[in-house]
Amino acid sequence: MPYTPDKPKLAESTDELRARIPGWGADLDPRDRPSVPKERFDPGLNGAHWEFPQRQPEKWPREMSIEHEFLTPVFGTSCPPRGLSGVIRRYSYRTYSEARAAHWLLLLAADRVDAVESTLRSMLTRHPDNPVTETGVLSEFTHHGLSSRLRGKRVDRVHHPLDPVVVAAPWVLAGGVAYLAARRVVRRRRG
Amino acid sequence: MRAMVYRGPYRVRVQEKDRPTIEHPNDAIVRVTRAAICGSDLHLYHGMMPDTRVGMTFGHEFIGVVDEVGSSVRNLKPGDRVMVPFNVYCGSCYFCARGLFSNCHNVNPNATAVGGIYGYSHTCGGYDGGQAEFVRVPFADVGPSPIPEWMDDDDAVLLTDALATGYFGAQLGDIVEGDVVVVFGAGPVGLFAAKSAWLMGAGRVIVVDHLDYRLEKAASFAHAETCNFAEYDDIVVHLKKITDHLGADVVIDAVGAEADGNFLQHVTATKLKLQGGSPVALNWAIDSVRKGGTISVMGAYGPMFSAVKFGDALNKGLTLRMNQCPVKRQWPRLFEHIRNGYLKPSDIVTHRIPLEHVAEAYHIFSAKLDGCIKPIIVPNAA
Ligand SMILES: NC(=O)c1ccc[n+]([C@@H]2O[C@H](COP(=O)([O-])OP(=O)(O)OC[C@H]3O[C@@H](n4cnc5c(N)ncnc54)[C@H](O)[C@@H]3O)[C@@H](O)[C@H]2O)c1
Ligand SMILES: [Zn+2]
Ligand SMILES: [Zn+2]
Numbered sequence: 001m002p003y004t005p006d007k008p009k010l011a012e013s014t015d016e017l018r019a020r021i022p023g024w025g026a027d028l029d030p031r032d033r034p035s036v037p038k039e040r041f042d043p044g045l046n047g048a049h050w051e052f053p054q055r056q057p058e059k060w061p062r063e064m065s066i067e068h069e070f071l072t073p074v075f076g077t078s079c080p081p082r083g084l085s086g087v088i089r090r091y092s093y094r095t096y097s098e099a100r101a102a103h104w105l106l107l108l109a110a111d112r113v114d115a116v117e118s119t120l121r122s123m124l125t126r127h128p129d130n131p132v133t134e135t136g137v138l139s140e141f142t143h144h145g146l147s148s149r150l151r152g153k154r155v156d157r158v159h160h161p162l163d164p165v166v167v168a169a170p171w172v173l174a175g176g177v178a179y180l181a182a183r184r185v186v187r188r189r190r191g
Numbered sequence: 192m193r194a195m196v197y198r199g200p201y202r203v204r205v206q207e208k209d210r211p212t213i214e215h216p217n218d219a220i221v222r223v224t225r226a227a228i229c230g231s232d233l234h235l236y237h238g239m240m241p242d243t244r245v246g247m248t249f250g251h252e253f254i255g256v257v258d259e260v261g262s263s264v265r266n267l268k269p270g271d272r273v274m275v276p277f278n279v280y281c282g283s284c285y286f287c288a289r290g291l292f293s294n295c296h297n298v299n300p301n302a303t304a305v306g307g308i309y310g311y312s313h314t315c316g317g318y319d320g321g322q323a324e325f326v327r328v329p330f331a332d333v334g335p336s337p338i339p340e341w342m343d344d345d346d347a348v349l350l351t352d353a354l355a356t357g358y359f360g361a362q363l364g365d366i367v368e369g370d371v372v373v374v375f376g377a378g379p380v381g382l383f384a385a386k387s388a389w390l391m392g393a394g395r396v397i398v399v400d401h402l403d404y405r406l407e408k409a410a411s412f413a414h415a416e417t418c419n420f421a422e423y424d425d426i427v428v429h430l431k432k433i434t435d436h437l438g439a440d441v442v443i444d445a446v447g448a449e450a451d452g453n454f455l456q457h458v459t460a461t462k463l464k465l466q467g468g469s470p471v472a473l474n475w476a477i478d479s480v481r482k483g484g485t486i487s488v489m490g491a492y493g494p495m496f497s498a499v500k501f502g503d504a505l506n507k508g509l510t511l512r513m514n515q516c517p518v519k520r521q522w523p524r525l526f527e528h529i530r531n532g533y534l535k536p537s538d539i540v541t542h543r544i545p546l547e548h549v550a551e552a553y554h555i556f557s558a559k560l561d562g563c564i565k566p567i568i569v570p571n572a573a
Contacts, residue, residue: 001435001436001437002435002436002437002438002481008434008435010369010371010394010395011395012394012395014369017394020414021389021414022532023389023390023528023531023532023533023534024389024390025368025389025390025391026390026528026531026533027387027390027391027392027524028368028391028392030365030367033362033391033524034362034521034524035290035359035362035363035517035520035521036362038290038291039289039290039291040289040290041288041289042288042289042290043283043287043288045290046282046283046287046288046292046333047266047282047332047333048282048283048287048330048332048333049263049265049332051283052283052297053215053217053281053283053297053330054215054216054217054263056214056215057214063300063301063313064301065300065301065302065303067302067303071300072296072297072298072300073215074215074279074297074298074307074329074330075298075299075301075316075317076279076307076313076316076317076318076319077317078244078246078247078248078313078318078319079244079245079246079313081244085244089242089313093301098302098303098494101495101496104241104467104494104495105495107242107314108241108464110242111238111241111242111244112238114199114244115198115199115238115245117245118198118199118245118246119198119199122198127206129198129199129204131202133204133550134198134202134204134550135201135202135550135554136203136548136549136550136551136552136554136555137554139551139554139555139560140554140560142551143551143555143560143561144560145560148558148560148561148562149558149560151403151404152401152402152403152404152419152421153401153421153422154401154402154421154559155401155420155421155451155452156401156451156559158454159454159457159458159462160558162458163201163558166200166201166237166238167199167200167201167202169200
């Protein structure tokens with residue numbers, strides 16, 4: 001009880017816990033745990049045989065946080081920025097630090113633009129985006145979709161209907177863009 | 192090679208991609224034999240993490256066989272079976288030199304606030320991940336370790352993230368003998384945190400979630416008391432009632448950015464992306480821990496602000512501890528615990544799915560279908 005000094009008694013004694021739970025108390029001493037103390041200075045510990053790593057070649061101007069003094073010696077090369085989303089991303093990195101909401105909001109906006117651009121671009125390839133296979137939604141039928149969702153008192157049921165809206169957004173937007181472009185072409189031809 | 196590729200929110204596919212190449216003398220190329228999907232991948236999959244680019248391969252929890260090494264690699268050779276921590280780190284920067292491997296300063300140009308993580312958006316460095324046949328592993332002399340002969344592959348893959356993180360989460364709670372520990376979230380991280388709390392001497396462990404099948408696992412696997420928050424009007428009041436109105440000594444948030452339980456918080460964070468994450472579980476943690484207690488945050492949140500009840504945390508004199516897990520620091524001790532039979536991580540694996548079916552795997556794990564707790568992806572050649 002918090003209204004009096006003593007700590008409430010536990011239902012199980014230490015011996016009972018030790019008997020019930022394999023390994024109970026194996027790491028009992030708080031000082032003898034792997035992440036204690038938090039900072040432990042030991043540069044020789046980690047397998048690094050350099051003080052500063054060699055630099056990985058920069059094959060295109062790598063976007064970076066303006067809070068860095070220079071480009072880190074090693075970095076990922078997964079998806080170089082491209083298209084309109086690339087322009088937005090580069091602008092965001094160049095202009096705003098990580099401390100600014102504008103930085104993250106622009107990057108999130110670029111992600112949305114990227115999805116639409118990529119969906120459109122994929123239509124011109126032999127491997128167009130396919131919302132049915134890419135969402136894995138057919139597993140609803142093979143992996144007890146309905147019964148899994150109806151069982152128990154899951155609170156996430158209320159927002160499940162929003163998921164398809166998020167998925168459909170790029171198609172609706174891409175469709176809209178395509179429609180406007182087509183209308184323009186047709187008008188120009190007529191005009 | 193075949194690789195999982197992100198195509199936009201809720202959409203992934205498997206496609207042909209160039210095999211990764213050595214880009215730095217201390218790189219290795221690893222042929223992946225197992226890759227798990229982590230709760231963190233769901234934040235990417237749902238489009239919540241800024242700078243998640245279409246075309247990226249996810250996967251930061253994987254093991255494999257070394258296929259090729261760069262010219263300066265000394266500790267590994269082709270053919271070695273290795274487990275690779277989810278952190279990309281250099282081993283020598285200010286932070287690595289102090290054991291803060293997850294906070295490395297030499298591997299992520301995109302941000303200074305977070306280190307490098309495989310397959311985890313450009314905000315975490317822009318590295319392709321391990322849900323593919325091959326993956327580039329930077330600083331091969333630093334991160335990866337040979338898998339011990341006696342260790343099971345499924346145990347090894349879980350050591351590269353979920354188990355190490357759960358165990359780390361319990362440590363950040365600074366648990367002392369007899370502490371009452373509440374764990375929010377009965378996913379892989381929460382289950383391992385609950386189990387680890389006992390190793391550190393907890394006197395009571397209570398796991399909270401809204402998915403009954405996961406709570407059943409928390410009872411059987413982690414020997415915990417369980418509590419389905421959907422059954423209570425106000426879970427904080429219930430937790431107070433069952434802890435003599437004192438509150439828990441330690442609370443671990445193993446839920447993170449997509450926490451449910453408050454529609455407004457959930458939708459503003461996960462669907463509208465107006466906050467870095469939905470802090471429902473974190474706020475419950477703040478309100479259900481006792482005054483002077485400790486909260487360990489393992490759940491991941493985005494880099495933007497979130498509506499956290501900071502005033503209560505201040506007024507209650509709480510200690511809030513958190514980090515991405517420095518995985519390799521946990522390994523020697525965890526190897527011992529697995530050998531001694533105290534931990535059997537692979538007990539939580541529910542699905543093994545071929546890489547070609549990765550879209551179904553994401554859907555099942557994301558929508559929590561079919562009793563899914565931990566899905567493992569197996570590449571074709573594995
Ligand atoms: N710090 C790290 O190094 C690190 C490493 C791995 C994972 N993580 C993070 O840990 C979190 C959990 O990962 P996981 O793999 O277990 O994911 P998961 O999605 O399988 O588990 C999350 C669980 O939380 C439950 N939940 C949702 N809202 C809740 C609430 N308000 N209260 C209690 N439970 C709630 C869900 O039902 C689910 O069972 C994620 O945010 C992930 O990004 C962090
Ligand atoms: Zn993870
Ligand atoms: Zn470093």
